[in-house]
Amino acid sequence: MSDLHLASIPTKRSIGWKIYFVILTLLAIFGFVGIFSKPNVGYPEYVNLLTYLIGTVGLAGFVFNRKIWKPVFWRYFVFLDLVISISY
Numbered sequence: 001m002s003d004l005h006l007a008s009i010p011t012k013r014s015i016g017w018k019i020y021f022v023i024l025t026l027l028a029i030f031g032f033v034g035i036f037s038k039p040n041v042g043y044p045e046y047v048n049l050l051t052y053l054i055g056t057v058g059l060a061g062f063v064f065n066r067k068i069w070k071p072v073f074w075r076y077f078v079f080l081d082l083v084i085s086i087s088y
Contacts, residue, residue, distance in 0.1 A: 017063045021056075028056050048088055051081050 035041050035049055054077065061068035
């Protein structure tokens with residue numbers, strides 16, 4: 001029996017994930033800049049942008065195979081982001 005576990009085997013993400021990450025990062029940057037140029041921006045837009053930016057950080061960790069925070073945080077964050085997205 002081998003002591004190797006699937007979690008210890010490094011995985012390489014495809015170029016498609018990296019392109020997706022770059023596109024979402026650019027959208028986040030433009031959204032961040034655009035949100036401050038509009039006078040009637042409210043609390044929901046700031047919350048939505050904040051969750052979008054945190055999600056982009058999580059996507060970067062996934063795409064570049066880096067552990068960013070604990071997995072339990074990302075499980076709760078995905079649920080929270082889903083709730084915020086639906087209610088927005």
